[in-house]
Structure formats: C-alpha cells, structure tokens
Amino acid sequence: MMVKVDRLSYNFGPHWVLKDISFSLDKGEFLFLTGHSGAGKTTLLRLLYGALPVNRGRAQVAGYELNKLKKRQIPQLRRKVGVVFQDFKILPRRTVFDNVAMALEVRGMPRPHLERRVRAIVRAMGLETKSYSICERLSGGEQQRVAIARSMVANPELILADEPTGNLDFDLTMHLMDIFKQFHTYGTSVIMATHSREVLDCVPEARILHLQDGRIVTDSEPGLEEDVQ
Template sequence: MANIVQFENVGLRYGTGPETLSDVSFTLQSGAFYFLTGASGAGKTSLLKLLYLAQRPSRGIVRLFGEDAGTLPRTRLPGFRRRIGVVFQDFRLVPHLSAYDNIALPLRVAGVSESDVEAPVREMLAWVGLTDRGRAKPPTLSGGEQQRVAIARAVIGRPEVLVADEPTGNVDPDMAERLLHLFDSLNRLGTTVIVATHDFHLLNRIPNAHMMRLEKGRLGDPMGTLRNPPGAA
C-alpha cells in the first residue's frame, strides 16, 4: 500500500507557549484503519488539525498525498481539503439547515448541480440509518443522530482520508458500536480512516486496525505504537 500521510519530526506550538506536539514522526498507508489514542490533553486534536490542514506545523514536514502540506499555496488548499473528510467532536452542523441540507452542503460548496445532489444525499441518509429524518433540523435530533449526520456530511464527497475526533464521546455504547461499524464499512471501500479516541474498549472492535498512542505530545516510539503493523502476519 502507498503512503498517504507522512510526518517527519513535526513540532507544533501555539503562540509562544510550549510545544503541544514534539518530534512526531509516522507514516499512514492508503486504505488502512488507525486509532489515535492518548489521555485528554495528549495532543490528539492538534495532530488531527495538522492532518486536515486546519493548522500548519511549527517545524518539521507534513506530507499529504505525496506533497509537502507546509508549502502548499493557499490556492491549492481547498482542493486538498476536499480529499479529506472530517468528523468534528462537536459535530459543527448548521442548526438552521435540515439533516438533508447539512449533508448536501459539501456538494453544493463544490459546485455540484442540484440535479446531482439528491441521489447521493438520499444514499447517505440511508447509509447512516436516517432515511426518515432528512427534514429534521439538528436541534431536534439526538446526539447519536447528529453524529451520524456529521459522518454522512464528512464522507459524501468520497474522501481519500477520513479523520474523526472522538466520534463516540457523546453517544451511548450501542451507538458507539454502530458508528464504528460505519467507519469500518467506509474503510472497506478504500478510505484511509483515522479515529482519535480515549475509549480503549473500542480498540479491538476493528481487528485489522493499527494503533498510535500520544503521550504529552509525543508518540509512544519514533514511528508510533502500532498494533498489527502493515506486513505483519
């Protein structure tokens, strides 16, 4: 499998404070499933921000799709971001839009004609089990339903990489299992999936997943602590 993400001695600091991430190096392979674990405050969200280009490193190199993300001109950033789906911890749904319109938003922003929007949105609603909730607005949806809308919105553009920040943190265990099944299904279609979580009970739910563990802004070893590393029997 080809490398889709590479971090080389990456450091990140906000302002003049201490580094949030220090000397982080790892490689993610296309089509694999990864868990990013660590205690609250370990730097998981900061690392994900580098992955989906919301933040640039203070030092080191972040390569995405074979290119140095730190030197990309701003004019190319939108195209790169469309290749990355993001499920935020706080959902970030537009409250006055229906579930249907929230899911359709990335397609409309990308300029997809309205005649080509309905079919994929309906497909996504069915995929996340919300066929009958398309007209509902986020304030009327449960936490689990909102999370599923957020997942559908993140993947409707068929991203090459899906990044999810604590996606099961606001749902009950049964819903957590269901959400994880959705990520696994997407991964089986070829998308590289990175799920940040502090819920260690989830780690064995995806048999072929790899694990990276952050501790105080550093990975467990220079290339991350991987369970079932690629190529292992």
C-alpha cells in the same frame, strides 16, 4: 502514501504540545490515535487538516505538502479529506438533507446523483426519518451523525475523525464503527482519535499510535499493545 509526517512539532506559546512526531500512513490503512487527555491528538489532527500551520518539521497529506500550503489550496485539500471533529459544526437552521448535500454541491455534482448519494448515507446513519428536520432540533448524537454523514458523503480518500463516537451510546457506536470499517474496506484511509477500548477492539487490524505528552511512545498493532490508556 496518504500521510507522511516527519519530525513534526507544534507549540502554543511556550507550551510544546507535539514533539518530534514521525509516522506515515499507507493508502487504505486504519490508524488509531490514543493517549491521555491533553496528549496532543486533536492538535495533530488539526495540523493534518490544514487548520493549524505546519512550521516545525514536515507533513504531507493526500499529495499536499502542508509546509508550503497556500491559503487557496486549503479547500482543495479538504475535498480529499473528510473531517469529523467535535467542534466542526453543522448549520443548525438547515435540514439534515441540506447539511449533507452541501458537501456535494461544492463539488458541482448533478442534482439527481446528489440526491441519491445523500439519501443513501442519511439512511446508513439511521436518520432517514429526520431528513427534513432542522438540525438544531435534533439530539446531540443525531447531530453528530449528520456531521459524520457530511464528511463521508463525498467518498474522501482520507477520513480524520476526532472521538467520533463520543456522544453516542453503545449500539450507535458499534453501528458507526461498521460504517467506518466499510469505508476502510473500500480503500479509504482513516485516522481516528479515541479513548475507548470498545472502539479500538472494533478494528483489530488497525495500527495504534499512542501519544504521551506530545510524543509517540508506541506505534504498533493492537495485539502488541499492553495498555492503551
């Protein structure tokens, strides 16, 4: 089991943003989170990543019990979990190569191996001509691809992605979804929040968890879903 969430609730002050959420995700499963703006998708992903504390209900991610997670364990959790968040900033003054390489440097990967891995993922993201460009000079979509490359380069067991194709045009969105699907084929688990029908249609075998005002209203195969918006 990659993720197990049991009766999880979360509040910002008096506002309960997640209410009694339960679901689990098997190793290698692809799960979409959908629901209107404000439904709680980002909050749920942030809880799963240890960016917000779990104090109502329980959550287990990649073998870590989030309720009992110590501060010093957060980096260990994050080595297993790749995160693509819109507010997860790359370092603007460093190059594309350096931003991606960082994820492997913290794991102590030897340099020749690291360089091969970084070059391969940078190429897969269509950024090979920008490898040595400073990130702040890239377009929004290019920067987003750098963030995605960084989160995937270390082959995480689980990828959490919050609207990862939000700034990208149709062709790039399809290209990026192919990359996510490749990871999925190799056995990586994925949870992706999205509003986009096109993105949902890219992974017909995925499960869809539909949130409405902080509650799960449907948990189903896409074919059974009437209306995901």
